[in-house]
Amino acid sequence: MPEQQSPATCGHNCGGCSSDCSERTAPAKLTPNSVSTINHVIGVVSGKGGVGKTLVTCMLASELRKRGYSVGILDADVTGPSIPKAFGVKGPLRGTETGINPAITTQDISIISTNLLLPREDDAVAWRGPVLTGIIRQFFNEVNWGKLDYLLVDMPPGTSDAFLTVMQTLPVDGIISVSAPQGLVGMIVGKAINLAKDLDVPVVGLVENMSYFECPDCGKRHSIFGETQVEEIAKHYDIPHTATLPINPSFAAMVDAGKVYDIELNGALDTVIEAI
Numbered sequence: 001m002p003e004q005q006s007p008a009t010c011g012h013n014c015g016g017c018s019s020d021c022s023e024r025t026a027p028a029k030l031t032p033n034s035v036s037t038i039n040h041v042i043g044v045v046s047g048k049g050g051v052g053k054t055l056v057t058c059m060l061a062s063e064l065r066k067r068g069y070s071v072g073i074l075d076a077d078v079t080g081p082s083i084p085k086a087f088g089v090k091g092p093l094r095g096t097e098t099g100i101n102p103a104i105t106t107q108d109i110s111i112i113s114t115n116l117l118l119p120r121e122d123d124a125v126a127w128r129g130p131v132l133t134g135i136i137r138q139f140f141n142e143v144n145w146g147k148l149d150y151l152l153v154d155m156p157p158g159t160s161d162a163f164l165t166v167m168q169t170l171p172v173d174g175i176i177s178v179s180a181p182q183g184l185v186g187m188i189v190g191k192a193i194n195l196a197k198d199l200d201v202p203v204v205g206l207v208e209n210m211s212y213f214e215c216p217d218c219g220k221r222h223s224i225f226g227e228t229q230v231e232e233i234a235k236h237y238d239i240p241h242t243a244t245l246p247i248n249p250s251f252a253a254m255v256d257a258g259k260v261y262d263i264e265l266n267g268a269l270d271t272v273i274e275a276i
């Protein structure tokens, strides 16, 4: 949690202080730049790394786009960005007087990501918390997003600086949590859900990724990582909409080939899409 300041050291920066003092004001939310309007900001979070949050972000963006919405993705995973590769887009990006132009995929999805700003996509990013959070803010309010129905924010794993910055300074309408059917994952995902609730950000959906594997020969479903927990977690945390995704090697292959848009979901994420 943010540090608690004493009245003597108070800098009137409520976003960086957990004190519940009488002068506390809600942290101001950022607004997009003068050429941009964004109708809905949705965070995709997990708490635990490697559960498929980026894949789910890309799938949700693609599905929304296929339904005719204008969509952008803000890759808030500043040190481990993978959204551009999944869509097969590269930098460099160009700037204008109002801000930086996002990369646009062939399907017209706008993307901003650290990887689009680096000379080489495997260049390491070794920035500390304040720099990372500054970049996330700039990715929101110094990018020429234009008119977007949805901006999806792919969060880094965990609940540290980046998570707090997104939840407290971006006008997030709700989050979708991504989980996997392992007890440990469920517990850690719960931390992100609880923190979002503490910050008054509604959790609108839960996607359990790698929920099962369907044998391509006999069609039988196998619970590789354990039995599904999606309904149990949703009930426990009062999350209204759930969806499950199988383990499917073709998903990873499509991501690696930059063709995430072409993955056929066959309605797998419909309940969550309709919730946002």
Ligand SMILES: Nc1ncnc2c1ncn2[C@@H]1O[C@H](COP(=O)(O)OP(=O)(O)OP(=O)(O)O)[C@@H](O)[C@H]1O
Residues within 6 Å of the ligand: 046, 048, 049, 050, 051, 052, 053, 054, 055, 056, 077, 080, 082, 155, 156, 157, 209, 210, 245, 246, 247, 248, 249, 250, 251, 252, 253, 255, 256
């Ligand atoms: N359901 C799935 N079936 C097959 N492969 C998957 C599935 N979900 C994710 N993957 C693959 O697993 C890897 C990790 O997924 P992804 O990058 O989406 O996870 P993440 O939660 O965003 O990770 P990080 O914590 O690093 O941000 C990727 O190679 C991805 O393509």
